[in-house]
Amino acid sequence: MKLSQLEMLVHLAETGSVQGVAERMHRTQAAVSMALRNLEEDVGFTLFDRSGYRLTLSSRGKQFLRQAREVVKQQQRLQSLAQQLETGAEPQLRITYDHTCAPGVLFPAIQQVQRAFPATELLLSGDSQLRGLRKVREGEAELALCPWLPIFRQYGDFETAGVRAFELLVVCTPNLLASLGKDVLQRHDLLELPMLIPQDQDVGIDLDKIIRMPGQQRIRVNDSITQRELLLAGMGWGIIPGDLVGDAIKRKALQRIDIPGFMTQVNLEVHLVRSAEHIAGPAEELIWRQFS
Structure with missing residues (x-):
C-alpha cells in the first residue's frame, strides 16, 4: 500500500x-x-x-x-x-487574491514581513473565480484573499479569517447619469443605458437574479478590473465591489446610484484563507495574526 x-x-x-x-x-x-x-x-x-x-x-x-x-x-x-x-523562514510566501478584492488591505502586514523577514520573497498574483482556493488546496499558494461562502469548504480543508464585508455598489460616470436628464432615478430608467456585468466570477453571486432586469444591452467581462475600466470610460453602468471603485467615487470620476429596492442585499465577507493541512512558516503566520 x-x-x-x-x-x-x-x-x-x-x-x-x-x-x-x-x-x-x-x-x-x-x-x-x-x-x-x-x-x-x-x-x-x-x-x-x-x-x-x-x-x-x-x-x-x-x-x-x-x-x-x-x-x-x-x-x-x-x-x-x-x-x-530545514529552511526556517519561508524562502517564498505566495499570496493570491481574487480580482473582486482589492489587495491593499494586506499591504501593512506585508510591510511587516519585509522588515522582519527580508530574505523571504513575496509573490502576489491576481486570480479569478475559485483558482485562488485551488492554489491553496494544491500547495501552490499559502494565502488567498477572496469573497467567502461556507460552501467553499467542499473544495478543501481551509482555515479562514474575516477581513471585511464584501459590498456591491451600483455606479456609472456622472456624465452618463446626467444624460438621462432626471434628478430622481427609477429602476426602469437604467434600461436606457448599457449594463456592464462580470461573468463567471464564481463568488456565489448571480447578478441576473439580484437585479432582475429585463433584457437590455449588456457588455460582459471576465474580471472586475476590466469592468471598472469600462465604467470609468463611460461605457455603461454596473454593479461592482466597493473596494475597487471607492477612490473613483471620492474623486467623482464615478457616481453611486441609489434606487430603493433596486438590488437584493448580498451578505458576503472577504476572508483570508489558508490550508489547515500544512504548518505555517513565520512570515505567513505574521500576516495571519493581523486578521485572525
Whole structure:
C-alpha cells in the first residue's frame, strides 16, 4: 500500500472521476486505474462499485477512505514541518487574491514581513473565480484573499479569517447619469443605458437574479478590473465591489446610484484563507495574526 494510492483514493472521492484524479496528480487515467486496482488487491476487499457509469466507493471503501484521509493529512503536515525545520523562514510566501478584492488591505502586514523577514520573497498574483482556493488546496499558494461562502469548504480543508464585508455598489460616470436628464432615478430608467456585468466570477453571486432586469444591452467581462475600466470610460453602468471603485467615487470620476429596492442585499465577507493541512512558516503566520 503506497501513499500515492491513498492520495488517489482521496482525490477520487473529491472529484468523482478517474479523469479528475489524473488531472490533479498529473498522471494518465490508465495509471490511476491500475494504481487503484492494486490498492484494492493490497487491502484484500472491494473498495469500489464498478456497476455504474462512474467509479464509486463501496460501503467498506467509504470506511477505508476516512482513515486514508487522515494518513494523507498527517503526511502533508509532516512534509510541511520538515520544510520549515530545514529552511526556517519561508524562502517564498505566495499570496493570491481574487480580482473582486482589492489587495491593499494586506499591504501593512506585508510591510511587516519585509522588515522582519527580508530574505523571504513575496509573490502576489491576481486570480479569478475559485483558482485562488485551488492554489491553496494544491500547495501552490499559502494565502488567498477572496469573497467567502461556507460552501467553499467542499473544495478543501481551509482555515479562514474575516477581513471585511464584501459590498456591491451600483455606479456609472456622472456624465452618463446626467444624460438621462432626471434628478430622481427609477429602476426602469437604467434600461436606457448599457449594463456592464462580470461573468463567471464564481463568488456565489448571480447578478441576473439580484437585479432582475429585463433584457437590455449588456457588455460582459471576465474580471472586475476590466469592468471598472469600462465604467470609468463611460461605457455603461454596473454593479461592482466597493473596494475597487471607492477612490473613483471620492474623486467623482464615478457616481453611486441609489434606487430603493433596486438590488437584493448580498451578505458576503472577504476572508483570508489558508490550508489547515500544512504548518505555517513565520512570515505567513505574521500576516495571519493581523486578521485572525
